[in-house]
Amino acid sequence: MKKIIPLLAIGFLTGCTSIIQTGDRIERGLTPPDAVNYATTRPEGGFTPQITDNRFGNKIELLAARKSKTDGGYARVQWDLRNGSYIGQTANISFEWLGSDGSVTESQPNWITTPLEPGALTTVTATALKSTSVECRLRILSR
Amino acid sequence: MNKLFLLACAALIVGCDTPATYKDPNGRDLVVSLEKVNIQDFATAGSLMLQSMVSSPAFSKGAPVLQLGMITNDTANNFDTSLLLSKLTVPLVNAGRVTLLENDAVANAARAASGSSANVPKAEYVLKGKILEDRANAGSTRQNSYIFQLTLVEVKRSVAVWTEEKIVTKQGSKNSIGF
Numbered sequence: 001m002k003k004i005i006p007l008l009a010i011g012f013l014t015g016c017t018s019i020i021q022t023g024d025r026i027e028r029g030l031t032p033p034d035a036v037n038y039a040t041t042r043p044e045g046g047f048t049p050q051i052t053d054n055r056f057g058n059k060i061e062l063l064a065a066r067k068s069k070t071d072g073g074y075a076r077v078q079w080d081l082r083n084g085s086y087i088g089q090t091a092n093i094s095f096e097w098l099g100s101d102g103s104v105t106e107s108q109p110n111w112i113t114t115p116l117e118p119g120a121l122t123t124v125t126a127t128a129l130k131s132t133s134v135e136c137r138l139r140i141l142s143r
Numbered sequence: 144m145n146k147l148f149l150l151a152c153a154a155l156i157v158g159c160d161t162p163a164t165y166k167d168p169n170g171r172d173l174v175v176s177l178e179k180v181n182i183q184d185f186a187t188a189g190s191l192m193l194q195s196m197v198s199s200p201a202f203s204k205g206a207p208v209l210q211l212g213m214i215t216n217d218t219a220n221n222f223d224t225s226l227l228l229s230k231l232t233v234p235l236v237n238a239g240r241v242t243l244l245e246n247d248a249v250a251n252a253a254r255a256a257s258g259s260s261a262n263v264p265k266a267e268y269v270l271k272g273k274i275l276e277d278r279a280n281a282g283s284t285r286q287n288s289y290i291f292q293l294t295l296v297e298v299k300r301s302v303a304v305w306t307e308e309k310i311v312t313k314q315g316s317k318n319s320i321g322f
Contacts, residue, residue, distance in 0.1 A: 033171075071203035092171065092322060106238065108193075109169040110186035113322060127197050129238035141171075143322065 033143075040098070040137040041065050041077055047138075059089045059142040060116070067136075075128040077136040083116035090115050092141050095126045097133035105133045111141075172321040177313055179220045180274075180289050188291040188309045189230020196231065199305035201268055201295055202240060208264045209235075210244040212271030212296070218289065219276065227274070227291065268304070269296045286314040 035053035039062050042048055047065040051057060063080040070076050075097070083089045091114045096107040106129055114122055126136050166172050173183050201207055211232070214224035235241045244250070244266055257263045272293035279286045288310050295305040 070198060071200065074197070076198075090322065094169075106234070108190050108234075110183060110190055111169070111171060111322070112187050112190065125194060125198075127194050129197060129234055129240055 034141045036139055036141050038137055038139055039065065039079070041067055041135045043100075043135065053141070056140075056142055059083070059085050060091050060140070062138075062140075063121070065136070065138075070127060074131060075133055075136070077126050079124045079126070079136075079138055080121060081114075081116070081124065081140075082121045083118055086118050088115065088117055089142050091122070092143070093124055094139045096137045096139070097126075097128045097130070098135040098137060099132045100134050105130050174318060174320055175313060175315075175322070176318045177285050177287050177315055178318075180218065180222060180311075182226070184289060184311045185226040186230055188289075188311055189227050191309045192227075192291065192293055192307055193231045193234060195307045196293070196295065196305055197235075197240065199295065201297070201304050206240055206242050208242045208244060208267045210266035210269050210298075211246050212269040214271065214293075215273045217273055217275045224274065227272075228270070231270070231293075266298050269298060270294070271296065283316045284314060285316065286312065288312040 034055065037052055037056050038050040039047045040050070045067070047062070049062055061082045061084040063082055064078075065080075066078045068076050068078075079093075081091055081093075083091075092111040093114060094108055094111050097105050099105045108126075112124075114124070116122060124138070126138070128134075128136075168182060169186065173181065175181060175183075196202065209232075211228060214228060216222065216224055232241075232243055236243050242264055244254075244264065254263050270293060272291070275290040275292070277288040277290065289312075291309045291311070293307055294303045296302065297304045
């Protein structure tokens with residue numbers, strides 16, 4: 001009987017799509033959903049992070065924000081992100097554009113899902129549609 | 144006693160149903176279907192396409208006159224392709240980045256009847272595309288990829304000035320909710 005139980009347990013785990021996915025589902029069921037984090041570019045360069053979920057820092061690193069202009073003179077920001085953990089993570093990203101007075105001028109509200117392999121680096125490009133948009137606010141959550 | 148037990152079980156099962164609630168169409172609690180393109184898939188592909196398209200030389204100055212061409216749905220699903228196109232045209236028109244020509248039969252007839260002397264904008268660019276799907280499975284795990292292809296054609300020279308492909312891939316053994 002003692003031998004049968006571990007065998008049954010192994011059979012049960014093997015039957016799942018993957019043990020990691022099962023563990024992931026259990027973890028998601030037991031822990032609160034990830035909160036949204038923000039990072040906003042600064043007029044003088046660089047960006048200001050607003051991390052509201054402390055778990056975020058253990059998963060995804062915000063490396064850099066590079067501001068430039070398109071040929072038409074519209075603002076463009078490239079955000080560099082890296083999966084700093086040893087397991088695959090998914091970065092869900094959306095962004096807003098702010099005017100020089102801080103008001104929201106435009107937004108892309110839907111989440112763009114970007115799966116990241118361990119250690120993988122990705123660049124997200126946000127291009128403004130309006131000439132009044134000067135700073136970019138990235139919304140990001142991971143899981 | 145047996146009947147009571149069955150009734151209690153039935154009541155318990157009915158109680159497990161989830162009542163309908165309103166959800167944010169841009170939120171993270173939306174249904175993810177393996178067999179169809181979900182509304183968030185159109186939003187993802189559309190916004191990625193938009194970001195790519197506005198970086199093309201066609202959008203470097205002024206508001207080009209754009210006409211919508213044919214978007215072929217080559218998937219097994221039946222959906223209106225304006226679900227994708229609206230993700231591009233709505234922000235572009237509202238930001239004044241394009242002059243969008245009406246594309247219905249009346250508008251086309253009016254343009255044809257007006258002749259070249261009338262003050263009617265002529266299409267400078269036509270946006271056309273295709274939506275495809277690819278299915279694969281391994282055991283009970285299914286994988287569906289939806290491929291969104293768009294091309295911006297300059298009418299004057301009949302050449303593609305921008306083209307892009309975005310793929311949304313979903314994998315699993317059953318539909319789920321959220322990410």
